[in-house]
Amino acid sequence: MLLRIKPKLACHPPTTLFRFILLLLFWLMLPQAQAAPVAGAPPQQSASTEKENQQAYTALADILQDDKARAQLIEHLRAASSEKAPAATSEPKTSDTRPAPVATLLDSLTTLAQNTFSHATQKLQTLKQTIDSGPKRTFHSQTFFRALTYFLATVVATFVLFHLLRFLIGPIYQRMGSWGHNARLASGPWYKLPASILAAFTIDIALVAMAVTAGNIFSQYVNGGSPVVARQQALFLSAFAIIEFFKAVLRLIFSPNFDYLRPFPISDATARYWNRRLAWVSGLIGYSLMVVVPIVAMRISYQVAALVNFVVMLALTLYAIGLVAQNYRIIQNEINQLAERSMAFFSVILRGLGHVWHLLAIAYFVVLFFLSQFDAPDSLTFMMGATVKSLLVIGVGVLVSGLMSRWILRRISLPDDLNRRYPLLEKRVNSYIPSGLKILRVIVVLAVTLSLLDAWHVFNLTQWFSTESGERVVGGLVHILLILFIATFSWTILASIIEHRLVLEMSNGMRPSARERTLLTLFRNVLAIVISTITIMIVLSQIGLNIAPLLAGAGALGLAISFGAQTLVKDVITGVFIQFENGMNTGEYVTAGGVTGTVEQMTIRSIGLRDDFGVYHIVPYSSITTVANYAREFGVYRANYTVNRDENIDHVNEVLRAAIDELKKDTSLRIFLIGEPVFNGVVALGDHSFTTRVTVRTQALKQWTIQYALDRLVKMHFQAAGITTPQQAVQVSYKDASPEDARPERPASAERSISTLCPK
CATH class of the missing domain: 2.30.30.60 (SH3 type barrels.)
Known part of the structure; x- marks a missing residue:
């Protein structure tokens, strides 16, 4: 296979272990680099030794240029010298206590760039050596066209069978799409449309598997008995499986022929446009790198294969970049429109994606171009695998986050009996569950991000889980969520019990007293403070903070506050x-x-x-x-009524008793009376009036109700009986201000008098 160079060095930055191995190799190669060639050694061995010396010098220069690597080399040399020191001398060993220089972020980025450039240079040198050392083959037209006939027969048979199966299965796609669409229009179960989409994707993958299986069977009988032809047919079938799987993913996203199976709100024209072009680009790249380039390398030469690889990938990369630049604004507007129709959480993510999607797409094709020059088949497999993993991770993340968002917006209704017994339970549940789902949604986004980094070999998620830091982070996160759940559940249960005791009647029909209600309310507040404090302390300890100094500081702070806030302490x-x-x-x-x-x-x-x-x-x-x-046990109203001194006392008391009797006959007021009213008699005697008193005992806080009613009745009865209240006569006299000689003298009886009756 041509260019079987794994692109892992281009994906993974060098680790500390790699640097240490490089230092160790340099340490072992240093004596060989300094030693002279052995006399009589063959010329090849001398040239090899000289090449090793050059590599050692290059590695030394790279190490000395990197501050962190240089510090590690110094530590390694000191450690090596300290191991030999006890054998040479008995003096106490001294160690260098100077701290190693700490690498800054700029140093780390510089080191990463240098190492990446070094690895790229090594890859180019290796690629050049592979091309130069490739065998030179002689082109035989008869053998080539004979093999091409069997190869094209396999290609045609596989494609014809695959498209025939897709044509026959078309009505099933239509039926599944209508089933999911009708369920959505009729507000049926939410899972019907996703189920129909996943079922269509599963059938599509099954058709690809059937076509590949049929192609394998066909190639076993139609290969002319040549293992080279059989190998070429196997290359095509492998490429067909990978590429058609990727196209199935594209059909899952765009669904150009069955709009009912489209998971996203995309127009038919847009779906057909992007599905056709992406399928064409992926097919051309895949078959070129996985079929054409290896066959050219096997049949012609490595040099021609490398040239074909470069020309094809460069042309397709430029075409893809032009396609992205041409549709940048269109896709951005569609993403923004989708963000406006989405929830607030997804709207922020989509708007950010709308601004950077073209950069991600261009970076994708540029990386594919460079990786394809080092290892054509494996680079495509890596890119397609990473792409499918990314789409799968994003799809699962969007599905889970969407379900959580639906539950966040929903309101849970508890039975009426439960609401009557626990009045605030429904409100708490509808506040806790959305908050918990929002936290879980953020965790899902973080998990999707880490999975995407792992899919592109930027971050090894599986290895990180097995490390101590990964276990500590995951375990701490699980513990924090568990602690929050236990604290929330405990507070909900205890607060509901307290509120149940405050609101509802007991089994014997008695309600809790006012004192009990007050104490329970205070206990609920104290309970909230205690649970919150303990939860915060435990969460801080799970994060890794040492809460012992925090507790000590809180105690000292509490002591200082208690001295400075004596009034507050006194209040408590x-x-x-x-x-x-x-x-x-x-x-x-x-x-x-x-x-x-x-x-x-x-x-x-x-x-x-x-x-x-x-x-x-x-x-x-x-x-x-x-x-x-005023609200304890009973209340008392002392009614004082002042009447004219000339009134008969017995008559006044008789009328007053009549008013009291009428008050007691009123059913709405009688329930407020406790015992019989007490007639105290005359309590004050004046020159023009006297005051009689009656004392009425009532229920607590009902004395004012009795006062208003009794005063009204007494006024009405006194008025009906002709009992008057004391009056005061005020006489105003004046004389005319005119001179005595201007008018005749007026007698004293001619003085005008005005009498005004004023109540006391």
């Missing part, structure tokens, strides 16, 4: 004692810190009060010296 301690003493609870009407209102929130530092005007007050615990709680 006072709040703890208020809760233990059950001084107030959420929902109660209290007076605390000079503010009267309803307790809406209680934290570990303060309470939130809403006063009668709707103003929300935050009162720290440290400012509360006295708590007046």
Whole structure:
């Protein structure tokens, strides 16, 4: 086989182990390079020794030019000298404590460029030697055309059978596409369309396998008994299998003849355009490198084969670059339109791809051109294999990410009974699952990226998994995800239990008390802080951070904060004692810190009060010296009514009792009364009035409701009974301001008086 030079050196950068081996070889070759040729040695041996000396000098120059390699050589020489030192002297061995120079990023890039250039030069020299040393063959027209006849017969038979099978299987493609399309239009199961696409691809691969099998059977009987012809037929069948598999992948993507089986929203004209050109380019490149070039090398010469390889690949590379440049804007616009119809996560990736897709395509064909010059058949196999792997990885990644994105946008609905028992469970589930799926989607993108690098031999993913760093990274990532899942699950369960206890009635029909609700709310807040802190600490330890100094620093910081924030500490301690003493609870009407209102929130530092005007007050615990709680056990309304002193006391009490009786007959108000009202009698006696009092005990916070109703009834009964309230007469007198001689003297009785009745 012609040019069987693996392109791995061009794909893998030299490692530290490679540099060490180079140093070791130089160390072993150094005495030979310095030694003189042995007398009487053959000329070939002297020339070989001289060549080895030149290679040793070149390697030495390369090592001395590279700072990192030079430092490694110095360390190797010092280590070698230190091993011989104890045998020569008994003095204590001293070691050089100077640190080795640390290679910077620029040094690493320079070293990589130098090594790549060196390897490319070696590959060119090897290629030149292979071409120069290739056997010179004599062209025999009769043998050539006889072999060409059998070869073309195999080619024609294979292609005819393959296209015949594809023609016969066409209705099945149409039926599968209609099945998946109808399922999508009828909002059927989501998996029908992907299943039909994968089924069509599987059938396509099966047809390729059947055609290759038939071609192998045909070539066994139609080869003229020549092993050279059989080898050429095998070359064609191998190339046919690889190229047609790649074309099947193209048909999977574009599906030019069956639009229902097209996984992406591409127009028919665009799909046919790109499928035809990419299939033509891949077929021409594949058959040229894997069939034509090896046959020319076998039948004519290596020199002609290398020339054909160069001309064909250069022409196809220029054509591919021109095709990419011609359609750069068109493809970019289509990718941007696809990004506008996609989700936000995929939209960012697609927009970035729209700006660099032409650079990736040009780099692809340029790399293929250079690799094909070193090893024509294997370079194509490598590029096609890497391409198919990349498409497969991207397809699986897009499928998995798309499914995750669908679940991110969906809302999970729990049964009504479960929502009634755990009111916030559905909300938490609908917040945790999308967040977890977003994290998994990012991990999928990272996995796809590493798999793409592995497919192109830029990064050995399998080897990295077996290293200590790979195991540590993967294990740490799994542990972090497991810790987050356990923490989230634990918080959800515990918080749901607390909320279930806060909201629902118990089996005996009793609801939790206000104190219990307050304590459970505080416990839920403390539980959230504790779980979050422990989770963060464990995750940091899994990342590799030493949390012991962090804990010590947190303790010292907490001590410093406690000294600097004594009021805060006082708030917390006072709040703890208020809760233990059950001084107030959420929902109660209290007076605390000079503010009267309803307790809406209680934290570990303060309470939130809403006063009668709707103003929300935050009162720290440290400012509360006295708590007046209106919502405990019962309330009392002391009703004082002042009437005219001339009224009959017994009559007033009788009318007041009638008003109380009417109040007790009201079913909507009677339930608020506790016991019987107490008539205290006259509690104040004045010059013009007296005051009588009645005391009414009510349920807590219902004394104002009773007050409004009772005052209304008393007013109505007093008015009906003719009982008056005390009045004050105000007399305003004045005289005319005119002079006495201007008008006659007016008697005193002529003074105008105005009496105004004013309530007390």
